[in-house]
Structures are given as structure tokens and as C-alpha cells.
Amino acid sequence: MAQDLFQHPDYYQVDDLLTDEHKLVRDAAREWVKREVSPIIEEYAQKAKFPKHLIQGLGEIGAFGPFIPEEYGGAGLDYISYGLIMQELERGDSGIRSTASVQSSLVMFPIWKFGSEEQKQKYLPKLATGELMGAFGLTEPNHGSNPGGMETKFADKGDYYLLNGAKMWISNAPFADIAIVWAKNEEGRIKGLIVERGMEGFSTPETHNKWSLRTSATGELIFQDVKVPKENLLPEADGLRGPLTCLDSARYGIAWGALGAAMDAYETALRYAKERTQFGKPIASFQLQQKKLAEMITEITKAQLLVWRLGNLRNEGKDTAAQISMAKRNNVEMALKIVREARQVLGAMGITGEYPLMRHMMNLESVITYEGTHDIHLLITGYDITGIPAFK
Numbered sequence: 186m187a188q189d190l191f192q193h194p195d196y197y198q199v200d201d202l203l204t205d206e207h208k209l210v211r212d213a214a215r216e217w218v219k220r221e222v223s224p225i226i227e228e229y230a231q232k233a234k235f236p237k238h239l240i241q242g243l244g245e246i247g248a249f250g251p252f253i254p255e256e257y258g259g260a261g262l263d264y265i266s267y268g269l270i271m272q273e274l275e276r277g278d279s280g281i282r283s284t285a286s287v288q289s290s291l292v293m294f295p296i297w298k299f300g301s302e303e304q305k306q307k308y309l310p311k312l313a314t315g316e317l318m319g320a321f322g323l324t325e326p327n328h329g330s331n332p333g334g335m336e337t338k339f340a341d342k343g344d345y346y347l348l349n350g351a352k353m354w355i356s357n358a359p360f361a362d363i364a365i366v367w368a369k370n371e372e373g374r375i376k377g378l379i380v381e382r383g384m385e386g387f388s389t390p391e392t393h394n395k396w397s398l399r400t401s402a403t404g405e406l407i408f409q410d411v412k413v414p415k416e417n418l419l420p421e422a423d424g425l426r427g428p429l430t431c432l433d434s435a436r437y438g439i440a441w442g443a444l445g446a447a448m449d450a451y452e453t454a455l456r457y458a459k460e461r462t463q464f465g466k467p468i469a470s471f472q473l474q475q476k477k478l479a480e481m482i483t484e485i486t487k488a489q490l491l492v493w494r495l496g497n498l499r500n501e502g503k504d505t506a507a508q509i510s511m512a513k514r515n516n517v518e519m520a521l522k523i524v525r526e527a528r529q530v531l532g533a534m535g536i537t538g539e540y541p542l543m544r545h546m547m548n549l550e551s552v553i554t555y556e557g558t559h560d561i562h563l564l565i566t567g568y569d570i571t572g573i574p575a576f577k
């Protein structure tokens with residue numbers, strides 16, 4: 186890839202709303218992405234390979250559990266900082282952001298929120314550095330948008346729980362050391378279990394031939410009579426609210442992350458349009474290209490204000506799941522539209538690996554589907570404003 190010249194657009198001086206700490210955290214993440222991610226990411230995406238060597242650096246910049254208190258190895262930062270880190274990572278690549286999202290919001294968050302003190306001490310500090318990596322198993326072959334229908338189940342065998350079932354489309358699965366697995370007990374209640382690699386009957390085959398999120402490893406979690414020690418049950422998680430609370434945290438980060446991909450696309454298109462000449466003029470001088478660029482910066486600005494406000498609500502503990510759904514849905518769709526438009530501004534060059542646009546575009550096709558599809562988030566807003574669930 187050519188030199189990474191990224192500077193984020195800030196049309197409404199949103200930076201003035203950030204603290205010095207926020208800017209410090211964001212700039213450190215940005216520098217790390219420029220140094221470690223941008224030079225190698227295209228090659229890894231072409232090969233559909235997860236750049237495992239980035240794990241240590243992700244830990245060092247605080248991308249694993251930024252909001253987890255320092256006593257458990259986290260960075261003890263607020264949710265705006267978490268969002269800004271996700272923005273910078275996804276500006277580099279959605280696959281790298283996905284790895285950090287899963288580790289932070291779907292593995293560390295449930296252990297912190299629903300785990301015992303022993304579980305927190307045992308796992309969180311190692312997850313914060315990347316010494317341990319985790320996965321989150323909710324989706325199943327027959328249950329995606331409707332996780333409450335899950336078939337994975339466990340039975341109390343006195344000394345241990347016996348776990349059976351299968352999860353699919355699981356980020357980080359092929360290399361994860363532990364998995365937070367959501368399964369039903371004998372009463373049909375959804376509970377969370379910490380399953381460790383090496384437990385007999387537990388396997389994690391990789392999913393191949395993805396055209397999207399090619400730098401993120403995806404796989405299955407298969408449980409065949411896995412004996413899970415009783416101390417690996419998350420004591421405070423009960424019912425679907427458990428996994429959904431984790432998804433709120435991850436979706437919040439995705440709303441920021443998608444913004445990063447959109448910013449990268451806008452910046453790339455703007456720079457190219459000013460440099461590329463056709464009919465004797467820079468293509469940026471043509472109204473049709475200006476329309477594209479002007480609409481991009483307008484949408485980015487609206488999305489920036491949306492997540493900034495959401496982050497403040499979340500810091501104050503006043504955010505709702507429906508507000509997060511709205512932000513995730515809006516910002517991912519916004520990013521996908523901007524990346525598609527930016528790709529066109531670059532003409533044929535836009536389809537090459539010289540520029541990040543096709544990679545962002547294909548990545549966002551997963552981002553618009555995982556953590557609740559675009560449709561499902563719309564139905565959540567519909568339910569919230571009418572009081573009528575239209576899911577079934």
C-alpha cells in the first residue's frame with residue numbers, strides 16, 4: 186500500500202468535544218495502525234490470513250478491554266475512548282477491529298459483568314494483554330437472528346456440566362484459547378460457560394472462502410460431550426439478556442468502527458479527486474464528483490455527532506439498547522454507501538489493492554449482517570417507538 190496519509194475529517198470541530206485523554210488514546214491507536222496495520226493488511230486480506238503477530242500490539246495500545254478497570258488489567262478508560270480506538274482500528278481494517286471487539290465486548294465484558302471474582306482474576310489480565318484470546322459463541326447453524334431458539338445445551342452431571350451442540354460464524358474461533366459459550370440448561374434457561382481449548386470433545390474448524398473480513402479468522406465451535414468444570418459457569422448471567430448485554434457493548438463499538446472505514450474512504454476519494462485529471466481538469470472540479478464528496482462529509486459529520494452523544498449517554502449509564510441499534514444500523518449503512526461511492530470516484534483504480542476501498546466494502550458486508558442484521562436493528566427501533574414487536 187502507498188504511504189498512509191490519513192487524517193480524520195472534522196467538519197464540525199467534534200475534536201473540541203473530546204478531552205485531551207480521548208485525543209491521546211485515539212492518536213496512539215492511529216499511529217499504531219499506520220505503522221503496523223496499513224503496510225501489511227492488503228497482503229493478509231489477499232491471502233485471507235489473520236495477522237496473528239498484531240495481537241501483542243493490540244494489547245499494548247489498550248485495544249483489549251479499554252473500559253475494563255485497571256485492577257483487572259484493563260485500561261480503565263471511558264466509552265468515548267473505547268469508541269475512538271474502534272474507529273481507528275476499523276479505519277485500518279474491519280477484521281482487526283472485529284478481533285478487538287470480540288475480545289473486549291464479547292469475552293472480557295461478560296467475564297467482568299457476569300463472572301465470579303476468581304474468573305475475573307484468572308482470565309481478565311491475560312485477555313487484556315492478548316496472552317489469552319477469546320471467542321463468543323451465540324450463533325448456531327439454525328439460529329442466527331433468533332438466538333433464543335438455540336439448541337446447544339448442557340446437563341448437570343454432579344461434578345461437571347456436559348455440553349453438546351454447535352456454534353457457527355464465530356470470530357476468532359480457529360485460534361481462541363477460550364470461548365464464552367451460550368447454552369441452555371436442563372430448565373431451558375440460557376447460561377454462559379467458559380470453554381477452554383484442549384477440553385476433550387471441543388473443536389474449532391475454520392470457515393474458508395469468505396469474500397469479506399478476510400483478515401479475521403472465522404470458524405465453528407463444536408461440542409461433543411464436553412465436560413466443563415462447574416466453576417466455568419458465569420454465575421450472574423441468566424437468560425437471553427446475558428448475551429444481549431454483551432452485544433450492546435460490541436454494537437456500540439461497531440457504530441464507531443464503521444465511522445472509521447467511512448472516514449478512510451472519504452479521505453481516499455477526496456485526495457484522489459484532487460489529483461486525478463480528466464478533460465484537462467482535476468475530477469474534483471466536476472459537480473458530479475463534488476456531490477459525492479459533499480454528501481460523504483455530511484453523512485460522516487452526522488454519524489460522528491450520533492456516536493459522540495451515544496458515548497456520553499453510555500458513560501452516564503443512560504444509553505438504551507435501542508439507541509445502540511440505531512447508531513449501529515445508521516453508521517454501518519452510511520459507511521457502506523460512502524465506500525461504494527468512493528470506489529466509483531477512483532474509477533478502475535478503485536478496484537485494486539493499491540487503495541483500501543474494495544477491502545472496506547467487502548468487510549462492511551459482514552459488519553452490516555453480524556451483531557444483529559440491518560433489518561433486525563430497524564425492527565428494534567420499530568418496537569421501541571411503537572411498543573409492538575414485529576419480529577414474529
Ligand SMILES: Cc1cc2nc3c(=O)[nH]c(=O)nc-3n(C[C@H](O)[C@H](O)[C@H](O)COP(=O)(O)OP(=O)(O)OC[C@H]3O[C@@H](n4cnc5c(N)ncnc54)[C@H](O)[C@@H]3O)c2cc1C
Nearest residue numbers: 321322323324329330354355356551555556557558560576
Ligand atoms: C464474518 C462473521 C463473523 C461473525 N462472528 C460472530 C461471532 O463471533 N459470534 C456469533 O455468535 N456470531 C457471529 N456471526 C454471526 C452473525 O451474528 C449472524 O450471521 C447474524 O446474527 C445473522 O444471522 P444469520 O446469518 O443466521 O441470518 P438469518 O437470521 O438467517 O437472517 C437472514 C435474513 O433474514 C432476515 N430476517 C431474519 N429474521 C427476520 C425477521 N424477524 N424479520 C425480518 N427479517 C428477518 C435477516 O435480516 C437477514 O436479512 C458472524 C457473522 C459473520 C458473517
